[in-house]
Amino acid sequence: MTSTLLDTNTPNAQPTPSYADIQSIVADDFEIMDKQVFGSLNSKVQLVMSVSQHVINAGGKRMRPLITLLCARMFDDHPSQSAMHLAAITEMLHTATLVHDDVIDESGQRRGKPTANATWDNATAVLVGDYLIARAFNLLVGFQSLPLLQVFSDGTCDIAEGEVLQLQHQHNPEATETDYLNIIDGKTSRLFMMATQGAAILQGKTEYMPVLGNFGQHFGNAFQIIDDVLDYSGDSELMGKNLGDDLAEGKPTLPTIKALELLKQSNHEGYEQLRVAVQTGKTPNAAQLIELVRQSGALDYCKLRALEETKLAQQALESLPDNRYRHGLYQLTELASARLL
Amino acid sequence: MTSTLLDTNTPNAQPTPSYADIQSIVADDFEIMDKQVFGSLNSKVQLVMSVSQHVINAGGKRMRPLITLLCARMFDDHPSQSAMHLAAITEMLHTATLVHDDVIDESGQRRGKPTANATWDNATAVLVGDYLIARAFNLLVGFQSLPLLQVFSDGTCDIAEGEVLQLQHQHNPEATETDYLNIIDGKTSRLFMMATQGAAILQGKTEYMPVLGNFGQHFGNAFQIIDDVLDYSGDSELMGKNLGDDLAEGKPTLPTIKALELLKQSNHEGYEQLRVAVQTGKTPNAAQLIELVRQSGALDYCKLRALEETKLAQQALESLPDNRYRHGLYQLTELASARLL
Numbered sequence: 001m002t003s004t005l006l007d008t009n010t011p012n013a014q015p016t017p018s019y020a021d022i023q024s025i026v027a028d029d030f031e032i033m034d035k036q037v038f039g040s041l042n043s044k045v046q047l048v049m050s051v052s053q054h055v056i057n058a059g060g061k062r063m064r065p066l067i068t069l070l071c072a073r074m075f076d077d078h079p080s081q082s083a084m085h086l087a088a089i090t091e092m093l094h095t096a097t098l099v100h101d102d103v104i105d106e107s108g109q110r111r112g113k114p115t116a117n118a119t120w121d122n123a124t125a126v127l128v129g130d131y132l133i134a135r136a137f138n139l140l141v142g143f144q145s146l147p148l149l150q151v152f153s154d155g156t157c158d159i160a161e162g163e164v165l166q167l168q169h170q171h172n173p174e175a176t177e178t179d180y181l182n183i184i185d186g187k188t189s190r191l192f193m194m195a196t197q198g199a200a201i202l203q204g205k206t207e208y209m210p211v212l213g214n215f216g217q218h219f220g221n222a223f224q225i226i227d228d229v230l231d232y233s234g235d236s237e238l239m240g241k242n243l244g245d246d247l248a249e250g251k252p253t254l255p256t257i258k259a260l261e262l263l264k265q266s267n268h269e270g271y272e273q274l275r276v277a278v279q280t281g282k283t284p285n286a287a288q289l290i291e292l293v294r295q296s297g298a299l300d301y302c303k304l305r306a307l308e309e310t311k312l313a314q315q316a317l318e319s320l321p322d323n324r325y326r327h328g329l330y331q332l333t334e335l336a337s338a339r340l341l
Numbered sequence: 342m343t344s345t346l347l348d349t350n351t352p353n354a355q356p357t358p359s360y361a362d363i364q365s366i367v368a369d370d371f372e373i374m375d376k377q378v379f380g381s382l383n384s385k386v387q388l389v390m391s392v393s394q395h396v397i398n399a400g401g402k403r404m405r406p407l408i409t410l411l412c413a414r415m416f417d418d419h420p421s422q423s424a425m426h427l428a429a430i431t432e433m434l435h436t437a438t439l440v441h442d443d444v445i446d447e448s449g450q451r452r453g454k455p456t457a458n459a460t461w462d463n464a465t466a467v468l469v470g471d472y473l474i475a476r477a478f479n480l481l482v483g484f485q486s487l488p489l490l491q492v493f494s495d496g497t498c499d500i501a502e503g504e505v506l507q508l509q510h511q512h513n514p515e516a517t518e519t520d521y522l523n524i525i526d527g528k529t530s531r532l533f534m535m536a537t538q539g540a541a542i543l544q545g546k547t548e549y550m551p552v553l554g555n556f557g558q559h560f561g562n563a564f565q566i567i568d569d570v571l572d573y574s575g576d577s578e579l580m581g582k583n584l585g586d587d588l589a590e591g592k593p594t595l596p597t598i599k600a601l602e603l604l605k606q607s608n609h610e611g612y613e614q615l616r617v618a619v620q621t622g623k624t625p626n627a628a629q630l631i632e633l634v635r636q637s638g639a640l641d642y643c644k645l646r647a648l649e650e651t652k653l654a655q656q657a658l659e660s661l662p663d664n665r666y667r668h669g670l671y672q673l674t675e676l677a678s679a680r681l682l
Binding site: 047100103141146 | 384387389392468470472474475476482497502
């Protein structure tokens with residue numbers, strides 16, 4: 001069991017549970033959802049099926065659908081089958097964005113497994129990603145709920161816009177924390193919001209939409225900031241990617257943005273080096289640049305920001321029905337924070 | 342004025358009108374639609390706006406929205422504003438598929454203008470294509486019509502599947518006419534069907550859905566077969582692309598499929614050459630291969646098949662309200678056929 005950053009403020013806190021512990025709160029629903037992610041693919045085109053199955057198999061922990069399942073149970077201990085189905089669709093949408101991300105970043109591996117673009121080619125990955133987006137909408141229409149379609153179609157636009165905004169700021173050493181927040185709000189937090197709000201719509205609890213939106217947004221922000229810190233401080237084998245990948249792609253994430261700000265303030269000779277690295281994406285001295293970011297104090301700032309976002313997410317939870325499913329959501333935010341240690 | 346293939350069977354036929362003539366039947370609607378294609382983009386991300394505007398500007402004749410506009414007026418001489426809006430969305434979806442197609446085919450130009458992937462890069466083109474798909478769905482949700490969403494979300498899946506099926510058969514010299522029809526049914530005809538059926542749903546004329554489906558499918562098939570014939574016989578400057586592009590990409594279109602069949606039947610020595618060209622996509626002797634396809638008699642077969650499809654589309658029109666808008670649709674099918682001469 002790992003203890004969390006948050007524990008330092010709460011002396012009597014229990015140890016953070018594992019992901020499997022949280023998943024077990026909705027074990028049956030999770031199993032059904034997991035089958036439905038595959039079962040929802042019903043293409044008559046063999047290549048669509050094999051690529052989709054490959055990328056869904058190579059998927060991660062299914063955290064977004066877990067959020068949907070916990071939310072649905074939080075509102076109703078016997079939720080409709082729709083919740084499992086919506087959770088599966090959330091994962092399908094998430095997978096579609098990952099497939100396109102890997103094309104864009106020219107990634108050969110994700111979580112230690114070969115990507116679709118590496119296994120097949122870019123063309124196949126682009127088109128199967130398109131199919132997954134289209135199929136997700138197609139399945140959403142099946143719920144016959146216009147409010148649900150509104151949330152998901154607004155959200156999918158925001159996700160795409162967040163991704164383009166990230167590209168717009170690639171190689172931009174002048175990017176600010178506000179730019180960064182706008183990017184992650186779209187590319188990450190929006191789907192967290194959709195995963196929670198969708199469950200509320202299906203369970204007829206739309207009065208909770210604003211508070212769920214808050215929870216999803218802050219949890220998403222915390223999650224992404226932590227992910228970006230790990231790119232400078234994590235265990236690369238554990239993450240299935242290399243340290244400093246973001247820098248090598250010229251992506252100004254919060255650690256870099258803050259490091260540039262701090263190095264500039266202190267007239268540090270490393271400022272110019274880091275600025276040029278972001279601008280060009282050329283990092284022959286990657287290890288030295290990573291060390292520079294670490295030494296700058298930027299990671300401490302990022303950890304504090306992640307902690308703030310986590311706390312805001314946890315505060316939002318307090319307005320929701322108090323039961324073990326809500327507690328599961330709380331534990332998820334703790335678990336995400338724990339990745340920082 | 343060009344006369345058409347079809348004229349040979351109808352001695353009193355009038356000369357085929359120009360595209361501008363047909364467009365003028367719904368001139369006011371067309372103008373509103375054209376503005377709405379741009380007006381419907383309201384991203385806060387500057388790069389989304391500039392790329393989207395570029396690709397929509399570089400767009401073609403807006404034939405799919407023209408079909409929607411003619412259908413809407415055919416049902417009601419004073420259609421709602423929704424028809425113009427839906428027509429604009431149809432063009433947006435079409436543009437999204439073209440943007441991704443250009444990434445896949447690594448095209449630098451489309452209709453003589455630089456593509457998004459050439460002007461920016463693949464990453465930008467993939468993500469802005471995603472935005473256009475998401476935004477099209479977002480706007481469709483605005484109609485608050487589940488039947489419309491069903492048709493468009495089913496259709497968008499079919500389009501993506503058709504595109505993947507085309508990839509699956511790339512470099513496959515064993516592809517059959519049935520494989521080809523399955524491909525073009527998805528990648529081309531489905532959007533023609535959506536463009537007509539969407540108008541019927543908005544005008545409350547759902548009894549015409551099956552016949553509109555027939556019209557759209559056969560017109561789409563005819564249009565695509567003609568397009569594929571032009572890749573072997575057309576004026577490359579006029580088309581803004583090179584002759585033999587499909588062959589160089591290893592795409593077994595109907596001309597190649599039929600040529601392979603005919604050459605094999607006659608034990609022609611060129612059979613093996615053409616088979617290897619499809620299989621490898623290597624065409625150092627492109628001009629010779631194009632001539633081989635032309636001489637094989639395959640293009641005559643394709644023209645006959647296009648004519649059959651055109652006639653089936655025209656027959657379907659006979660079950661629809663008889664007015665000048667229906668006549669406009671008829672003229673569009675004639676105009677498409679005329680491209681063969």
